[in-house]
Amino acid sequence: MESRTKRIFVTLFSMAIIALLVDYFHYQGRWSRIEASQLVTNIMEPIHHYCLANQWNWCSTSKELHSTMGQTIPQIVENESHQMEYGGCDTLVIKQAEEAQQKSRGIYTWVDEKGLTHFSDSSHAMKDSQLTHYTEPQYSFELKIDSLATTPPPFFRDRLSATIKDIDSIYRKYLPKRQLHPIKVNLMLAGNLSAYNKLKARYASQVGASQGFYSGQHNLAAVWHREDSQAFRTAIHESVHVMNAGQFGDTPHWLNEGLAEYFESSEFLETVELNTRYESIINNNTRNKSNMVFVDDEAHLSMGLVELLASEQDWQGQKQDALYQHSHSFVRFLFHHKNGKQLLRKLFEHLSVQRCGTKNVDEILGSYPGGINQLNRDWLGWRQR
Numbered sequence: 614m615e616s617r618t619k620r621i622f623v624t625l626f627s628m629a630i631i632a633l634l635v636d637y638f639h640y641q642g643r644w645s646r647i648e649a650s651q652l653v654t655n656i657m658e659p660i661h662h663y664c665l666a667n668q669w670n671w672c673s674t675s676k677e678l679h680s681t682m683g684q685t686i687p688q689i690v691e692n693e694s695h696q697m698e699y700g701g702c703d704t705l706v707i708k709q710a711e712e713a714q715q716k717s718r719g720i721y722t723w724v725d726e727k728g729l730t731h732f733s734d735s736s737h738a739m740k741d742s743q744l745t746h747y748t749e750p751q752y753s754f755e756l757k758i759d760s761l762a763t764t765p766p767p768f769f770r771d772r773l774s775a776t777i778k779d780i781d782s783i784y785r786k787y788l789p790k791r792q793l794h795p796i797k798v799n800l801m802l803a804g805n806l807s808a809y810n811k812l813k814a815r816y817a818s819q820v821g822a823s824q825g826f827y828s829g830q831h832n833l834a835a836v837w838h839r840e841d842s843q844a845f846r847t848a849i850h851e852s853v854h855v856m857n858a859g860q861f862g863d864t865p866h867w868l869n870e871g872l873a874e875y876f877e878s879s880e881f882l883e884t885v886e887l888n889t890r891y892e893s894i895i896n897n898n899t900r901n902k903s904n905m906v907f908v909d910d911e912a913h914l915s916m917g918l919v920e921l922l923a924s925e926q927d928w929q930g931q932k933q934d935a936l937y938q939h940s941h942s943f944v945r946f947l948f949h950h951k952n953g954k955q956l957l958r959k960l961f962e963h964l965s966v967q968r969c970g971t972k973n974v975d976e977i978l979g980s981y982p983g984g985i986n987q988l989n990r991d992w993l994g995w996r997q998r
Contacts, residue, residue: 753796754778754781754795754796754797755795755797756774756778756797756800756852757797757798757799757800758770758773758774758800758801758802759799759800759801759802760801760802760803760804760838761801761804761808761811762803762804762805762807762808763802763803763804763805763838764804765802765841765844769841769845773800773845773848773849775885775886776849776882776885777798777800777849777852779885779886780849780852780853780856780876781796781856784856784860784961787957787958787961788860788958788961788962788965789962792961792962792965792966793860793965794860794968795859796855796856796859796860797832797859798832798834798852798855798856799832799833799834799855800833800834800835800836800848800851800852801833801834801835801836802836802838802844802848803835803836803837803838804838806837809824809835809836809837812833812835813826813835816828816830816831816833816835817835823837824836824837824839824843824847825837825847825850825851826851827851827852827854827855827858829854829855829858829859832855832859833855834848834851834854834855835851836848836851846877849873849876849877850873850874850876850877851873853873853876853877854873857869857872860964860965860968861961861964861965861968862964862967862968862969862972863972864964865922865925865974866924866925866928866936866940867924867936867939867940867943868940868944868974870928870937870940871940871941871943871944872944874940874941874944875941875944875948878941880945914939914942914996916935916936916939917989917993918943918985918988918989918992919985919989921939921940922974922975922978924936942992942996943992946991946992946995946996947960949995950991952981952982952991956977956981956988959980960974960977960978
């Protein structure tokens with residue numbers, strides 16, 4: 614038996630080498646751009662994982678061999694896209710929004726020493742000028758999609774762009790016009806693990822093994838484009854994180870992840886316009902539980918609202934999957950329940966007003982008719998239907 618498993622191991626190893634060489638050759642166009650250390654990592658990572666899964670006695674040896682060849686094996690991808698870098702309010706997202714809002718906010722007038730009346734916008738007005746005409750800040754949403762070591766088909770990019778803009782339109786429905794901040798999302802699709810790791814090294818070096826991350830500091834949502842269905846949904850997830858960072862600043866985990874999970878769900882994707890809907894994403898929405906956080910709409914939910922709200926420190930622990938499930942469920946409730954919608958409006962406005970200030974989410978949730986306890990009861994009753 615031991616000899617047979619060794620032969621299987623050698624076969625898998627050889628197949629991995631061939632597949633990775635084809636991948637590099639296809640995406641990067643020439644052999645000279647292959648990086649030896651990264652190639653070794655890409656080959657050994659799945660082999661070592663398979664070895665451990667079968668409890669073969671040479672697993673530790675394979676890991677040591679790999680370590681001597683340049684670098685340690687990164688962790689196997691245990692989640693799809695919750696890895697992130699926010700960076701607080703000193704971010705490019707917010708700086709760009711503030712700069713945009715300072716423009717064309719009003720017309721000012723003043724009289725100079727010669728008695729002449731002057732009119733100007735805020736950036737050129739004199740210190741003692743008077744505001745004579747006010748205009749609401751111009752709202753804008755900009756999405757830029759780039760790719761590295763991959764060329765997504767045009768329909769993929771077009772439908773991804775349309776879907777993210779549909780999400781933006783929903784945010785606008787829930788927020789007063791005066792509270793809409795200009796948002797820009799730079800979405801980068803990486804065609805292989807090497808390209809994705811380069812993005813991580815440049816923009817979010819602390820992020821571990823994953824298939825997506827976002828950086829509010831750079832307005833960036835980055836995705837490892839393994840295949841269309843996975844990349845489409847991960848791109849939506851990470852883009853929503855960037856939108857949340859720009860519109861709300863720092864947010865509780867349950868809301869940030871719950872919104873991202875809701876908007877990438879089949880339930881939401883089925884509501885987008887037929888001419889922009891990506892049917893294969895809806896029809897092929899099964900996730901591989903071995904390397905992604907799996908949000909199953911039919912999964913049993915046992916966590917109450919108080920536990921969910923108090924779990925801010927548990928998102929990297931054993932409760933992670935359950936927290937994703939329950940956050941997704943609670944956000945769905947807010948979008949689909951009459952009183953939940955009103956609460957979501959109040960929550961969005963509070964987070965937007967206090968984007969860089971002190972937020973009191975518990976107080977907003979407590980304003981629900983009947984308070985937190987009634988909100989919990991309504992959520993429990995709604996999810997048991």
